Amino acid sequence: MVSVNFQNVNNIYKTAGIKQYNPEDKTTAVGQKTAGTAFRADAYTSAVTVRTALTTKDEKKKFEEISNELDLKYRKKLEFALKTGQLLKNNSNDKSTVLDNLHKIITEERDPGLDKVNILKECLDILANPYVITQTCEDIPPQYKKQIVGLMTNLSENPNEIAQAKWELDNMHTGTCPAASIEFDLATKHTAEFFRMVEGLTSPKNEVVKTIKMDSLSEKSSDAIWLLTKFKTPHVINNFDTATVLLKPDENAIIRARIQNHHKDPGERSMIDILIQSTLMQLGSQQTYNSLTDKRAPNAWTQEDGGLIDFEKTYVESVAEDKNTTSVTYQIVDEEGRLKGYEKDFSTIKKQLLDTLNMGHNIIIGYTWPDPDNGNRLAGHEITIVGYKTNPQGEVIFVCQDSDDDVAGPIEMSEKFLLPKIHHAGLPDEIASRDFEYEDSWKIGLDEFQEMRRAG
Numbered sequence: 001m002v003s004v005n006f007q008n009v010n011n012i013y014k015t016a017g018i019k020q021y022n023p024e025d026k027t028t029a030v031g032q033k034t035a036g037t038a039f040r041a042d043a044y045t046s047a048v049t050v051r052t053a054l055t056t057k058d059e060k061k062k063f064e065e066i067s068n069e070l071d072l073k074y075r076k077k078l079e080f081a082l083k084t085g086q087l088l089k090n091n092s093n094d095k096s097t098v099l100d101n102l103h104k105i106i107t108e109e110r111d112p113g114l115d116k117v118n119i120l121k122e123c124l125d126i127l128a129n130p131y132v133i134t135q136t137c138e139d140i141p142p143q144y145k146k147q148i149v150g151l152m153t154n155l156s157e158n159p160n161e162i163a164q165a166k167w168e169l170d171n172m173h174t175g176t177c178p179a180a181s182i183e184f185d186l187a188t189k190h191t192a193e194f195f196r197m198v199e200g201l202t203s204p205k206n207e208v209v210k211t212i213k214m215d216s217l218s219e220k221s222s223d224a225i226w227l228l229t230k231f232k233t234p235h236v237i238n239n240f241d242t243a244t245v246l247l248k249p250d251e252n253a254i255i256r257a258r259i260q261n262h263h264k265d266p267g268e269r270s271m272i273d274i275l276i277q278s279t280l281m282q283l284g285s286q287q288t289y290n291s292l293t294d295k296r297a298p299n300a301w302t303q304e305d306g307g308l309i310d311f312e313k314t315y316v317e318s319v320a321e322d323k324n325t326t327s328v329t330y331q332i333v334d335e336e337g338r339l340k341g342y343e344k345d346f347s348t349i350k351k352q353l354l355d356t357l358n359m360g361h362n363i364i365i366g367y368t369w370p371d372p373d374n375g376n377r378l379a380g381h382e383i384t385i386v387g388y389k390t391n392p393q394g395e396v397i398f399v400c401q402d403s404d405d406d407v408a409g410p411i412e413m414s415e416k417f418l419l420p421k422i423h424h425a426g427l428p429d430e431i432a433s434r435d436f437e438y439e440d441s442w443k444i445g446l447d448e449f450q451e452m453r454r455a456g
Contacts (some may be wrong), residue, residue, distance in 0.1 A: 037151070050085035059088070062103040069106050069117055070124075077124040086127050092192035093210050098127070101195040110202050113258030114271060119202050122270045123195060130187045131410060135180040135277065135403040137172045137294070138260055138268040145169065151252065152292050153273035174269075177306030177382040179280035180403035181364045182317050183273065184384055189362060190321055194276075194401050197247070201275040207248040208279070212322045214241055217315075230300075231315060232286045245319060253291040267406055284312035284320060310366060310424050313382065317364065317426060326432040328352070329370065331423045337377035339368070346419045348435055350396060354388060356431050362386050362401075367421040380423060386410060 017418060054060045063082070067075050081087040081098070090097045102123055110116045125132050129221060140148050147168070152165040186194040200208035217224035221240045228235045234246035257271040270278070274291065281289040285296035285308065295305045302309045308316065314327040330349055332340040342349075356363050364387040370376035387399040387410075396415040 019235050019342055024174060035221055051088040052085050053082055059099060062099055066102055066106055069120060073119055074124050077128045081124065083125040085148050089192045091190055092195065092196040096192060096196055096197050097259055098192050103197040104199045105202065108419060109204055111204055111206060111254060113254065114202050114261050118261055119271060122272045126187055126272065129408060130184060131401060132271060132408045133180060133184045133187060134175045134267065134269055135176045136406065137174045138256060138264065138265055139261065140169055141263050144259060148239060148292060168293065176277040176281060177403055178308045178313040179277040181384045182280055182320055183276045183383045184401050184403065185362050186363060188321060197276065198272055201249060201279060206254055207246060209244060211242050211244050214243060216318050216322050216324045227315065233283060247279050247283060249275050250276035250282050250289045256291050280316050280320060281308065284316040285310040314426065325426045326429045327424050327426050329424045333378060339378060344435060348417055349422065350415060352427060352431050353385060353425065355358055356427050357385065357388055359428065361428065363425050363427065365425040366423045367418065368423045369421060
């Protein structure tokens with residue numbers, strides 16, 4: 001897990017969930033809303049066997065038992081998952097298939113507040129169209145508000161605290177865009193692992209056990225252990241090569257998920273979104289995230305209480321996807337949070353992005369814009385580039401997933417619009433190392449934090 005030219009971006013990524021309204025050259029793709037170290041290269045390019053037919057008695061039995069729980073609409077989605085090769089993918093941590101994990105969801109005990117058929121339907125919705133993944137916060141129905149406010153205020157009787165909690169609850173805009181971007185990447189690039197996580201997080205234990213390679217975090221095992229400890233990730237060191245980690249959402253996430261089990265409105269986060277995003281936020285925030293308030297505690301890398309910053313997102317991506325991501329910083333930002341310039345020219349940035357996409361990878365990026373309500377200091381948001389095309393004028397159009405645009409489909413951004421706005425991008429090392437020199441980002445980030453403390 002490395003970072004290029006790591007900068008203090010606390011002034012940019014406070015909540016990482018601010019919408020940018022009416023951007024030029026940003027359009028929605030037509031017909032897509034509903035769909036019937038430097039780390040080692042193999043962490044990005046592991047082969048996945050694609051099968052579209054049930055071949056064993058066990059597979060046929062599991063498929064039939066799942067199908068029997070569904071209505072016609074969702075049986076068609078199950079058939080779609082099989083025909084597109086998604087259902088039998090086994091690119092999970094324990095080599096279980098998507099089918100295996102959907103079958104566990106429907107046949108084994110679930111969290112007592114979650115309905116197994118509802119979970120199964122949400123899984124099939126994502127398999128049919130992963131762009132339904134969203135960070136859009138769910139509203140709390142009136143019958144639950146008193147209890148939720150009580151939890152938010154630790155049962156305070158102070159009327160000001162109660163009023164503030166009610167306002168926050170009614171006006172919440174989540175800062176989980178980095179987590180939602182990683183959720184989307186897992187669902188589309190590590191599909192079986194994604195649904196293995198869903199199965200674990202919706203079980204009575206609400207947890208997932210995962211074995212990761214130590215060099216997914218750092219070339220040195222000692223540094224990898226330091227990172228796991230510093231981020232307070234529950235873990236067991238197996239040997240010099242691997243560690244087993246425990247991934248869990250914060251204790252309040254299940255409250256929101258249980259409410260959504262019966263009260264999900266169109267466009268809101270699903271039970272799956274809530275549990276996955278909370279788990280990833282916990283992982284990046286040193287286990288301090290609170291789903292009720294959408295806040296986390298400050299730490300050695302940021303003094304903010306909102307979303308994950310670049311380095312934390314990179315750590316989460318490395319653990320969740322078991323790959324050592326290189327986070328490349330393109331923008332030069334001054335101490336006031338204003339854009340000063342760029343580390344590389346736009347043609348170099350474009351080539352890095354296109355080469356990565358041509359290797360078959362998504363690219364999670366942080367992009368920025370001047371916030372007129374904050375002295376034109378940069379505000380930021382995380383999205384995922386999933387592909388590109390070229391228009392008749394020869395300009396590259398990037399196809400993106402944005403978890404905060406209320407669109408259940410891909411959107412398009414022209415290169416002239418997007419390239420100047422990219423603050424950082426997660427790239428394979430072989431791409432990043434062609435044009436940058438870098439060292440482990442946790443070292444740079446910790447040094448910068450200590451320097452800031454001395455200066456302050």
